[in-house]
Amino acid sequence: MSNHLKNAVSPYLLQHTENPVDWYPWCEEAFVRAKKEDKPIFLSIGYSTCHWCHVMAHESFENQEAADILNQHFICIKVDREERPDIDSVYMSVCQAMTGNGGWSMTIFMTWEKKPFFAGTYFPLHSGYGMTGLIELLDRISEKWNTNRNQLLKSADDITELMKQSEYSLETIKSKNLIADAVQQFSGSFDAVYGGFGSAPKFPSAHNLLFLMLYAEQNQDASIFHMAEKTLLQMRKGGIFDQIGYGFSRYSTDRYFLAPHFEKMLYDNALLIMAYTAAYSITKNQVYLDTAEKTAEYILGEMTVPEGGFYSAQDADSEGTEGKFYTFDYDEILQILGNHQGRKFAECFDVTPQGNFEGKNILNLLKSNNLHHPFEHELKLLYDYRKKRMSLHLDDKILLSWNALMIVAFCMLYRVSHDEKYLETAQKTQQFIETNLHIDNQLYHSWRNGQHSEKAFLDDAAFYIAALLELHQSTFESSYLDIAEKLCTETVRKFSDTENNGFYLCEPDNHVLFLNPKETYDGAVPSGNSVMAYNLVRLYQITEREKYKELTEKQMEFMTAQAQHYPAGYSLFLSAKLLDENPPEHITIVLKNDFDLSELKHRLPFFATVTVVPESKEYSCINDKTTFYLCKNHVCLPPTNELWRQQ
Secondary structure, three states: HHHHHHOOOOOHHHHOOOOOOEEEEOOOOHHHHHHHHOEEEEEEOOOOOOOOHHHHHHHHOOHHHHHHHHHHHHHHEEEEEOOOOHHHHHHHHHHHHOOOOOOOEEEEEEOOOOOOEEOOOOOOOEEEEEEHHHHHHHHHHHHEEEEEHHHHHHHHHHHHHHHHHHHHOOOOOOOOOHEEEEEEHHHHEOOOOOOOOOOEOOOHHHHHHHHHHHHHHOOOOHHHHHHHHHHHHHHHHHHOOOOOOOEEOOOOOOOOOOEEOOEEEEEHHHHHHHHHHHHHHHHHHHHHHHHHHHHHHHHHOOOOOOOOOOEEEEEOEOOEOOOOOOOOOOHHHHHHOOOOHHHHHHHHHHOOOOEEOOOOOOOOOOOOOOOOOOOOHHHHHHHHHHHHOOOOOEEEEEHHHHHHHHHHHHHHHHHHEEEEEEEEHHHHHHHHHHHHEEEEOEOOEEEEEEEEEEOOOOOHHHHHHHHHHHHHHHHHHHHHHHHHHHHHHHHHHHHHHHOOHHHHHHHOOHHOOOOOOOOOOOOOOOHHHHHHHHHHHHHHHHHHHHHHHHHHHHHHHHHHHHHHOHHHHHHHHHHHHHHOOOOOOEEEOOOOOOHHHHHHHOOOOOOOOEEOOOOOOOOOOOOOOEEEEEOOEEEEEOEEHHHHHHO
C-alpha cells in the first residue's frame, strides 16, 4: 500500500512510495495532523542518487518494526534536498550546529512549528559498533516527548534562537587581504604528491581551481598555477574520472583520486568542464581540452534531455552495491578483450587479479606516464559491455541552477574548441528554460514530467543570469544580455536584503521556516551570493551602467565581511573580486555588414569582455569599416580596423 508520496514528482520521494512508513511530502497537511494528534515530526532529507540514503531506506524505512514505531509515535516527512534547497539549508545548518557535522541521509526531529530539537545523519536500524540505532533513538525520543516534553521544547527554542542570531549577526571587516589569504590557505593544504587539497575525502571543487588559475594568470605565478594543473592531471588519470564512459564522480574517498564515491552529479561535471577549458585556454595543453570534450561527450550521451536541458545525476549503486556498475574483475577484462590484448590493456589501466578496490578493479591511469594510449577500441567494447551488464538509476529531474551551470560550461568549451555543437546545445537548453522554467517573468526551480515546481530560489536566478551573460559573450546577441539585465533587476527586487546587503536564498515574503538563509560559502556548488557578485561585476564591465557599479560595491562589502574568517571557502566570490580589481580587456565592436563576426569569435582573448554596438556619436566607424575600441590595463587605445595590431 502506497503512502502520501504516490503523487510526488521528485524521483527521491517516488523511491519511498512503497515503504511501510506513512510518509508525507513537505505539506501543511502533515503539520496540521502532527498538532492534532500531538506528535513530533520525523523529517528525513536526502536525494535519489545518495548511497547512504539507500542504505538507511533498505535497513530502516523498508523495515516493518521501524515503520510501526514511526507511524505510531511520529508524523513522517520526506524531503528531496535538490527540490527544496531552502529546507535542506536550514536543517543542515541545525545539524552541523548540534552535532559538528552533516551529510545525507539527514535526520531531524522537530515540533509541528518546524522547530528542531534533535538532529543527525545516518542511523543503522539497531545500535552497535558505537552507533545509536534508529529503533532505540525513536523509543527514547518518543518517551521524552511523553514524559519530559518541556526539555525538548526548550532545546528547540534554544537552537532556533541560536541559528537566528548567528545568521543575522553583522560581520565587521577586519582584513581586506582576502585573495592573498586564500592563496596562502590553498598553498598550505595542497597535496604536492597527489594533487588536491587536504586529506581524504577529496572533492573536485573546480571553482577553487578556477580561482587559482585566474590568480596565477593575473600575477604570473607559476607555483600557484602548478597546484591547479597537478590536481587536474591527477583527477584525469584517476578513478574519479570514468575512463570508459567519461565524466567525473562526486569525490574521491582516498588521497590519490583512485576510488571515488561513484555517483555522477551534473553540477560537478559542469564546473569541471569549465576548469579544464580554462586550463587549456591558458596552456594550450591538449590533455585539458580532451578531458573537457570527453566530459561533454558523457553529458551529451547520457545526461541530455531530448527536448533540451540536462538530467540531475546518476546513482552510485547498482543491484544494491556501490560502484558495481563501474568495477571489473581481471578475468572479465580478458574475456571481453581477449587474452593478449586484455593483458596489455590491464597493465595500462591498473587492472590486476587481486584488484585495486575491494577485490575489484577501478580503471585508472595513475601509474601511467602519460594519458596517450592505443586502447580507444577496447574502451568502446567495455563501454558497450558495461551498459548491457547492468543499469544505473538516473535522476531525471531538471534543475534550473544546475542546467544554467552546464550552459556556462558548454559556452566556455565552444569558445576554445570552436565546435558549434556545444553552442547549439547551450542555446537549446536556454530555450528549454525559457519555455518551461521562465514563464510570465517568473522563474521556477525544477521541471519533471511536464510539471514545474512552485518557486525558484536565489541560485536559480543567479546561475541563469551567469548563463545568459556567457551566451551573450559567445554570440554577441543582445537578446541574451537583455534577459540577463531584466532578471538581475528582478533578483535584486525579490531576494536582496535592503538593510544589511546580500541576497536571501528565498524571497523574504515566500519562505516557510524560522530562518531565511543568506548562503555565502562556496561548497560543492558556488553560493548564490558569490555568483551574484560575479554577475554584477560582469554586468558593469559589459554595460558600464552605474547602477551595476553601485550594486557591485554593496555586494563586495557584504561578501568581504562574510569571507574573512576562511577566505579559501569563498573562491568564486574571490574570482569575481579579481575580475573587479583587474578588469579583462574590454572590446567594443562597431559592426559593418561586410564583416565576418564568426571568424572574429575564434580570435578573441578568452577572458575578454566584448560588446557589439550600433554606430553612434560615441562609437563611430573609421574608414567606413568595422571598428574596434579596445581598453585594457585601465587605458583606452585609439579606435582601429585591425584589432590584432593592438593585442
